[in-house]
Amino acid sequence: MLVRFWGVRGSIATPGQNTVNYGGNTSCVELEIDGNYFVLDAGTGIRLLGLDLHQRRERGTINLLISHPHWDHIQGLPFFMPAFREEYELNIFGYESTNQELEKIIANQMDPTYFPVQLGDLDAKLNFNKVAEGSFRIDDIRIDSIFLNHPGYNIAYRFNWKGKTLVYATDNQPYGFCPHLGRWATDEYFENAKNHSFKHVELYFEDLNERIIDFAKGADLLIHDTQYTPEEFRRKIDWGHSSYEFTAELAIQADVESVILFHHEPEHSDEMVRQIETQTNNILKNAGHNIACQAAHEGLEVLV
């Protein structure tokens, strides 16, 4: 599995002199497995990926997996050159709600009010595939999916191929975070919740946090939302993102080989992202773990 990062920023593209090292494009990750091409999310990073891919391939099938349709995960699609070429077939995967089909969700951002070219004008062959929780296969690659904790909905994908595993889990907030205690899902939190007659939450939250830990279990590479510092996280509860403390905790509990910090906060300069990378590594080392950890940057290539 060869992974390439084309967009690592969360929420909004952030070009400028303070973000040149890590990059300012929004979420887009390329994954090449045994001749199969996957693109994880279609943030603004997908524009340069499209140009580069065309240099390398000129035609073929591309599997585009959308985590969720917030702008920073779909906004680059109308600028993805292969979508304008009939030599390409684009298999688009994503969740669709009961009242809106995936095709409509993608088409809406290209409505004439917002964009000059409509989805139906694209020359590539487009196929839409609904994903919910479960598994599907492309050749001998098994892809598992679960929902994450994020406003609206959001899907994490796990790629399994020949004993190697990669988990892509962006835009994820730990369940059961208690702003008063300043921690996520602890025994104290559940005690506190029970005393306040939120009896139903205890198993619910415990269960849900176990789910993402199980989902990432033993992964060779975990790519995870690390948008905030712990202080920012406390101020932005329910915005649907994680602090580096949670990413480190998840990597430890899931016993992964390596973790990549992803979806950087738009307000964070290169220096701040570097500090977050250092802090996360400190947590892992102080807990006695030898998990390789780095912050994603545009152009980063990792062989799994």
Ligand SMILES: [Zn+2]
């Ligand atoms: Zn996002």
Ligand SMILES: [Zn+2]
């Ligand atoms: Zn989002």
